[in-house]
């Protein structure tokens with residue numbers, strides 16, 4: 187990223203919320219479930235599958251965490267009614283992890299049971315490193331209680347990840363592998379771009395070694411290319427062993443190419459009222475962020491002058 191972009195990224199939290207909201211519309215389906223369903227229907231029409239995420243990491247009390255859990259119930263019902271090809275992703279903080287481990291586990295278990303009743307699947311997103319141990323522990327507990335329709339996420343930028351792959355091996359897990367968006371201390375995280383890529387590929391190979399199902403979640407051409415090559419080398423099945431995953435609003439054309447080449451591609455479709463933190467993270471990753479903010483500011487100024 188260029189120096190100006192890096193400076194803007196650091197200043198993003200100071201950018202007014204309406205500007206952040208305008209700039210992040212491409213990453214979020216909308217504020218209502220109907221918005222997410224409309225997007226998923228379009229994606230399904232393009233040969234892509236989806237995972238719906240109810241945005242909610244800004245919740246502050248048990249009532250809100252419970253409401254997020256109940257919203258997922260509505261999501262499963264609607265997916266069924268509209269025959270959409272989509273599972274769901276959940277964030278444990280949205281289900282109350284910071285309010286209490288047991289409270290969160292109960293909420294998650296309810297969501298997983300509702301999903302199973304509808305033949306659906308739940309993936310637990312991975313958040314910052316303060317949540318990694320609890321997330322992996324909860325994933326294991328629920329799997330050991332017999333919930334098979336549950337997957338988890340590992341972040342290649344964390345130094346621990348290859349070890350985590352081996353720790354999970356006995357569960358034959360479904361794992362989404364991504365680089366990881368949260369900035370952690372260098373003691374626990376690779377910061378160098380090439381080192382993160384190397385760790386991604388090491389983790390991917392370890393996952394396939396343990397016969398995990400892998401969601402290869404990246405927009406990095408090099409990693410997509412290497413994942414295709416390694417999968418072919420291992421004679422893996424494009425449906426049984428892995429899928430690609432991308433975020434709504436990011437490198438859609440690259441996704442189209444994957445689909446044209448016969449790959450299974452799942453798009454992450456977030457919706458909801460709690461859009462702010464998710465939007466900030468996406469904008470911070472956009473290599474063109476400085477240009478977008480400058481253009482939006484100029485447009486705003488012109489608009490104001492024109493009135």
Ligand code: FDA
Nearest residue numbers: 311312364365366367403404405431432433454468471472
């Ligand atoms: P990289 O950041 O190098 O991006 C490669 C290229 O993609 C960039 O050069 C740019 O062209 C484009 N690009 C990437 N992000 C963009 C953006 N926001 N706007 C415009 N262009 C962009 N993380 C996490 O910590 N926990 C999680 O649970 C998840 N879940 C998850 C699900 C799915 C389906 C995906 C695809 C990603 C995640 N992530 C995540 C986020 C992930 O960790 C990572 O931050 C982003 O995917 C960006 O990393 P890339 O691998 O795409 O590489």
